[in-house]
Amino acid sequence: MSQLLPVVPADAPVATGDWAGSVRLTFRRGEEIYAQDEDADLIYRVVRGSIRTTHLQSDGRRQIGDFYYVGDIIGVEVGDVHRFSAEALTDCDVLALRRAGSTAYEPGRVQQMIWAATATELRRTQSHMLLLGRATACEKVARFLMDIADRFRGEFVILPMSRQDMADYLGLTIETISRMLGRLQADGVIEFSGSRKYRVRRPGCLSEMAAA
Amino acid sequence: MSQLLPVVPADAPVATGDWAGSVRLTFRRGEEIYAQDEDADLIYRVVRGSIRTTHLQSDGRRQIGDFYYVGDIIGVEVGDVHRFSAEALTDCDVLALRRAGSTAYEPGRVQQMIWAATATELRRTQSHMLLLGRATACEKVARFLMDIADRFRGEFVILPMSRQDMADYLGLTIETISRMLGRLQADGVIEFSGSRKYRVRRPGCLSEMAAA
DNA sequence: CGGGGCCTTGATGCTGTTCAAATAGAGTGG
DNA sequence: CCACTCTATTTGAACAGCATCAAGGCCCCG
Numbered sequence: 295m296s297q298l299l300p301v302v303p304a305d306a307p308v309a310t311g312d313w314a315g316s317v318r319l320t321f322r323r324g325e326e327i328y329a330q331d332e333d334a335d336l337i338y339r340v341v342r343g344s345i346r347t348t349h350l351q352s353d354g355r356r357q358i359g360d361f362y363y364v365g366d367i368i369g370v371e372v373g374d375v376h377r378f379s380a381e382a383l384t385d386c387d388v389l390a391l392r393r394a395g396s397t398a399y400e401p402g403r404v405q406q407m408i409w410a411a412t413a414t415e416l417r418r419t420q421s422h423m424l425l426l427g428r429a430t431a432c433e434k435v436a437r438f439l440m441d442i443a444d445r446f447r448g449e450f451v452i453l454p455m456s457r458q459d460m461a462d463y464l465g466l467t468i469e470t471i472s473r474m475l476g477r478l479q480a481d482g483v484i485e486f487s488g489s490r491k492y493r494v495r496r497p498g499c500l501s502e503m504a505a506a
Numbered sequence: 507m508s509q510l511l512p513v514v515p516a517d518a519p520v521a522t523g524d525w526a527g528s529v530r531l532t533f534r535r536g537e538e539i540y541a542q543d544e545d546a547d548l549i550y551r552v553v554r555g556s557i558r559t560t561h562l563q564s565d566g567r568r569q570i571g572d573f574y575y576v577g578d579i580i581g582v583e584v585g586d587v588h589r590f591s592a593e594a595l596t597d598c599d600v601l602a603l604r605r606a607g608s609t610a611y612e613p614g615r616v617q618q619m620i621w622a623a624t625a626t627e628l629r630r631t632q633s634h635m636l637l638l639g640r641a642t643a644c645e646k647v648a649r650f651l652m653d654i655a656d657r658f659r660g661e662f663v664i665l666p667m668s669r670q671d672m673a674d675y676l677g678l679t680i681e682t683i684s685r686m687l688g689r690l691q692a693d694g695v696i697e698f699s700g701s702r703k704y705r706v707r708r709p710g711c712l713s714e715m716a717a718a
Numbered sequence: 719c720g721g722g723g724c725c726t727t728g729a730t731g732c733t734g735t736t737c738a739a740a741t742a743g744a745g746t747g748g
Numbered sequence: 749c750c751a752c753t754c755t756a757t758t759t760g761a762a763c764a765g766c767a768t769c770a771a772g773g774c775c776c777c778g
Contacts, residue, residue, distance in 0.1 A: 351640075351717075372625045372632075412624055412625060413584045415628055416631060417584040417585070419628060420584075420631055423569075423631055426639050428563075428567045430765080430766095431766065457724075465638070465639040467768080469767075470766060471725095472726055473726085473727085475726095476727085488774095668756070670756085678735090681758085681759085682734055684757060701757060719778105722776095722778105724775085727773090728771080730770100731766105732766090732768090733764105733766085734764090735763080736761100737761090737762085738762105739760085739761105740757105742755105743754100744753100744755080746751100747753105748749105748751085
């Protein structure tokens with residue numbers, strides 16, 4: 295609400311191409327990129343690291359909107375203010391670009407990008423809604439692991455988020471998350487090396503349990 | 507999937523203004539306006555009655571996307587096909603308009619309308635996601651009753667949807683819906699006349715229970 | 719070596735589901 | 749208009765899944 299926008303140094307590095315006119319900003323793990331209820335003047339493109347968006351209710355309950363990785367665009371809002379806040383899950387760099395003319399429809403490079411990002415956001419939010427509506431804890435966790443794995447090239451997947459983040463994304467508790475992960479590992483579907491790194495041993499089995 | 511688009515008679519009534527070029531179509535209670543997985547060629551504006559959008563999963567579980575009333579626009583999709591189907595909750599009329607050029611960004615009347623409708627849809631889907639994520643059955647029902655009441659002028663609110671529709675919207679069962687409505691009525695917060703008509707007796711109390 | 723998060727594991731309880739049955743209500747034909 | 753049927757809704761009782769509460773273990777880092 296009352297947080298100041300990041301101050302941009304005059305000699306800050308500037309991107310070219312579609313993001314010409316943007317400014318590169320760096321955030322440390324845990325730092326806030328923008329706050330809930332803050333004016334939505336800027337949109338951001340992730341170029342390093344990963345980010346979560348969070349909605350906090352008055353009674354303290356927390357809902358994670360989504361997790362964003364390199365290439366994703368965040369900060370697109372329907373109204374004038376951010377409905378979610380954004381925090382860095384890891385150290386990260388973003389390109390920040392001023393939204394030219396509010397949400398009004400205008401031809402132009404930036405508007406076109408906002409339009410595309412809004413459409414993408416709608417699709418992701420719909421998927422998230424379907425996930426929260428009618429799925430068991432096991433299905434939720436299985437689909438989550440699948441979605442994350444699909445975004446990674448390599449065999450091993452690194453989770454940038456905590457169990458609490460996963461819980462607040464899926465509408466569960468950390469204990470339930472932990473138990474479901476344990477069960478999936480016991481069944482040989484996935485294999486963890488430490489708590490933040492896993493690989494999928496039986497993709498077919500995992501997608502069956504996801505049961506979309 | 508394989509359903510044909512509605513056949514438009516040559517002399518069908520045509521609207522003017524923003525919806526110039528659209529065709530008025532009439533559907534009976536229960537009829538399908540468009541199907542899940544069908545090509546999304548048209549967008550629709552509700553001019554009479556009410557409509558639900560539905561997503562059906564392979565295992566039969568059903569999730570209601572949203573409920574739409576006069577003035578709302580439905581059929582806007584991110585991809586090329588409908589992710590939800592739309593069915594008439596009551597007899598209803600819609601204006602159907604062809605999407606000019608896919609989802610590509612182009613200046614123009616229809617594109618501008620699609621853009622605005624997409625933004626509205628995103629906001630509604632976000633609210634729905636937050637509702638499904640972390641709310642008790644009582645909170646879900648209270649918020650639902652509030653949202654519906656906000657859309658009506660008069661003292662009494664008519665519910666066009668069944669208990670099953672409410673349940674599939676809120677991610678609950680019909681029994682739980684019925685019990686929560688009973689509890690709210692016993693507490694004097696709402697008052698039903700028959701199962702599809704109610705009025706809010708204590709708005710402050712209702713919004714407290716909604717606890718957004 | 720010690721401290722402090724974060725994560726896991728176990729025991730217990732509550733919320734919402736499931737199964738079953740009764741009741742109310744809407745539609746239909748006599 | 750009434751009786752009948754079929755569906756929608758309500759209500760009750762038992763159950764299941766996930767939450768809550770409470771320890772205990774792991775790991776990172778000083």
